[in-house]
Amino acid sequence: xxxxxxxxxxxxxxxxxxxxxxxxxxxxxxxxxxxxxxxxxxxxxxxxxxxxxxxxxxxxxxxxxxxxxxxxxxxxxxxxxxxxxxxxxxxxxxxxxxxxxxxxxxxxxxxxxxxxxxxxxxxxxxxxxxxxxxxxxxxxxxxxxxxxxxxxxxxxxxxxxxxxxxxxxxxxxxxxxxxxxxxxxxxxxxxxxxxxxxxxxxxxxxxxxxxxxxxxxxxxxxxxxxxxxxxxxxxxxxxxxxxxxxxxxxxxxxxxxxx
Amino acid sequence: xxxxxxxxxxxxxxxxxxxxxxxxxxxxxxxxxxxxxxxxxxxxxxxxxxxxxxxxxxxxxxxxxxxxxxxxxxxxxxxxxxxxxxxxxxxxxxxxxxxxxxxxxxxxxxxxxxxxxxxxxxxxxxxxxxxxxxxxxxxxxxxxxxxxxxxxxxxxxxxxxxxxxxxxxxxxxxxxxxxxxxxxxxxxxxxxxxxxxxxxxxxxxxxxxxxxxxxxxxxxxxxxxxxxxxxxxxxxxxxxxxxxxxxxxxxxxxxxxxxxxxxxxxxxxxxxxxxxxxxxxxxxxxxxxxxxxxxxxxxxxxxxxxx
Numbered sequence: 381x382x383x384x385x386x387x388x389x390x391x392x393x394x395x396x397x398x399x400x401x402x403x404x405x406x407x408x409x410x411x412x413x414x415x416x417x418x419x420x421x422x423x424x425x426x427x428x429x430x431x432x433x434x435x436x437x438x439x440x441x442x443x444x445x446x447x448x449x450x451x452x453x454x455x456x457x458x459x460x461x462x463x464x465x466x467x468x469x470x471x472x473x474x475x476x477x478x479x480x481x482x483x484x485x486x487x488x489x490x491x492x493x494x495x496x497x498x499x500x501x502x503x504x505x506x507x508x509x510x511x512x513x514x515x516x517x518x519x520x521x522x523x524x525x526x527x528x529x530x531x532x533x534x535x536x537x538x539x540x541x542x543x544x545x546x547x548x549x550x551x552x553x554x555x556x557x558x559x560x561x562x563x564x565x566x567x568x569x570x571x572x573x574x575x576x577x578x579x580x581x582x583x584x585x586x587x588x589x590x591x592x593x594x595x596x597x598x599x600x601x602x603x604x605x606x607x608x609x610x611x612x613x614x615x616x617x618x619x620x621x622x623x624x625x626x627x628x629x630x631x632x633x634x635x636x637x638x639x
Numbered sequence: 640x641x642x643x644x645x646x647x648x649x650x651x652x653x654x655x656x657x658x659x660x661x662x663x664x665x666x667x668x669x670x671x672x673x674x675x676x677x678x679x680x681x682x683x684x685x686x687x688x689x690x691x692x693x694x695x696x697x698x699x700x701x702x703x704x705x706x707x708x709x710x711x712x713x714x715x716x717x718x719x720x721x722x723x724x725x726x727x728x729x730x731x732x733x734x735x736x737x738x739x740x741x742x743x744x745x746x747x748x749x750x751x752x753x754x755x756x757x758x759x760x761x762x763x764x765x766x767x768x769x770x771x772x773x774x775x776x777x778x779x780x781x782x783x784x785x786x787x788x789x790x791x792x793x794x795x796x797x798x799x800x801x802x803x804x805x806x807x808x809x810x811x812x813x814x815x816x817x818x819x820x821x822x823x824x825x826x827x828x829x830x831x832x833x834x835x836x837x838x839x840x841x842x843x844x845x846x847x848x849x850x851x852x853x854x855x856x857x858x859x860x861x862x863x864x865x866x867x868x869x870x871x872x873x874x875x876x877x878x879x880x881x882x883x884x885x886x887x888x889x890x891x892x893x894x895x896x897x898x899x900x901x902x903x904x905x906x907x908x909x910x911x912x913x914x915x916x917x918x919x920x921x922x923x924x925x926x927x928x929x930x931x932x933x934x935x936x937x938x939x940x941x942x943x944x945x946x
Contacts, residue, residue, distance in 0.1 A: 420791050420795050421788075421791055421795070421815070421821065421824045423788055425788065426788050426791060426792055428789040429789070429792040429793065560712075562710075563710060563712040565764045565765065565767075565768060566712045566713070566764075567712065583767070584767065588767070588771060590771070591771050591774050592774070593774075594774060597706065600702070600705040600776065601705075602706055602778075605773050605774050606773075609773045609774065612770070
């Protein structure tokens with residue numbers, strides 16, 4: 381466990397050394413503040429559009445941070461040849477995979493906290509709404525979803541050779557799931573065999589990342605899912621994380637360490 | 640090559656700079672005018688911005704329904720129209736255009752139709768679908784108690800993106816005047832619409848509605864509606880065929896106005912004009928019959944002897 385934690389700490393340190401997070405945070409802040417300063421019919425109490433824009437930017441930024449940070453972990457170790465001394469420590473390949481995953485997941489979680497702190501301050505100042513319970517659930521659900529994305533990217537990084545290919549493919553897959561994952565069943569119903577069965581199989585196999593998106597509830601001040609539902613969603617994400625990490629380890633354990 | 644003196648070079652450069660400045664200054668003033676006309680969005684997106692206008696109207700509609708909204712996959716199965724521009728669920732929105740008709744049944748039919756169209760979820764297809772729905776907004780509600788103001792930013796952006804889209808002006812004016820009581824702002828929006836679309840009868844009609852309903856200025860309302868009627872008649876035959884409902888609304892409201900002022904013959908002529916295009920002219924025919932009866936009674940009534 382100590383080894384895994386040590387590996388994770390290195391990844392976390394890497395996040396605040398690199399500029400990605402700072403650039404995305406400043407961009408988010410600037411766009412949100414610019415949107416907040418817009419005047420719509422001299423009514424300063426209009427605030428939902430600001431929540432919407434800020435949450436969209438947070439989603440995009442954390443998604444990019446998670447994918448880009450994770451995609452380069454193992455390939456960078458291979459390219460710099462630091463993977464050899466690392467595995468000679470001794471650190472097993474499973475520990476390496478888990479350590480890298482944990483580091484990336486915690487790092488994106490920390491980034492998420494910073495983004496949400498900004499979001500709470502901005503929307504609180506604008507609309508005087510402080511729904512801490514709802515924010516807590518939203519952060520928790522998004523963090524679980526980012527865990528699945530980090531695991532998926534980790535698998536991609538041991539399958540594809542280039543970091544750019546891993547990042548691009550992961551972003552496309554995640555975007556596809558977020559946009560049509562939920563609706564695959566509606567499309568499947570209208571299709572003839574064998575497309576119907578194929579779509580159903582995809583529907584049940586993919587991790588439904590859109591499930592963790594509760595932005596509409598936050599923006600429109602609607603009831604958030606209950607604690608039990610959030611717990612079940614956490615379990616759902618944890619299952620996918622475990623399965624994908626096992627697949628990553630199976631692939632990584634046989635792969636050559638030379639680039 | 641003979642070496643040029645620095646003073647000569649400076650002099651030549653100054654001449655070139657002055658010449659360029661006089662040419663560029665003229666062009667720059669044109670750019671500024673263009674930017675001022677279309678706003679920042681026009682400058683950034685160009686004419687392509689019109690494509691996005693509909694998306695922002697949809698955003699306003701999503702807000703109006705507090706996030707309960709069909710996706711494009713659900714919309715493929717339903718004929719839901721945008722309540723933000725049609726006011727399907729809202730009696731008031733229909734009322735402002737059809738005051739002359741006795742449309743209670745029509746309004747409730749529209750409400751039922753809207754409820755039916757918004758019942759897009761149906762039963763869950765499987766356990767996973769049921770689970771995902773626990774994280775979705777599943778109740779059909781609308782913004783109320785002044786919360787309607789939240790739709791305004793998207794409508795304002797839609798106006799900037801497509802200044803020729805009439806329904807955005809009318810919808811914005813409706814929500815401002817009827818729901819938020821901000822008549823001045825609604826008037827401003829309609830004025831902007833008329834500036835951008837000077838020959839549009841619908842905007843003139845809506846402006847008349849504000850004068851009549853909110854400001855109770857009968858003279859101005861009549862003037863605006865008559866101008867709207869003239870603009871409608873000046874349209875091409877094709878445009879007329881596409882907008883009989885506008886003529887219906889103008890004529891009915893003019894009829895009501897004249898009826899209220901006691902000018903029965905004028906009111907009858909406007910109602911008869913509306914009957915030519917109204918989807919259900921029976922109610923209007925009843926109005927005409929009532930007015931004719933009242934005119935007959937008035938002419939038969941014994942006059943009081945002069946004192």
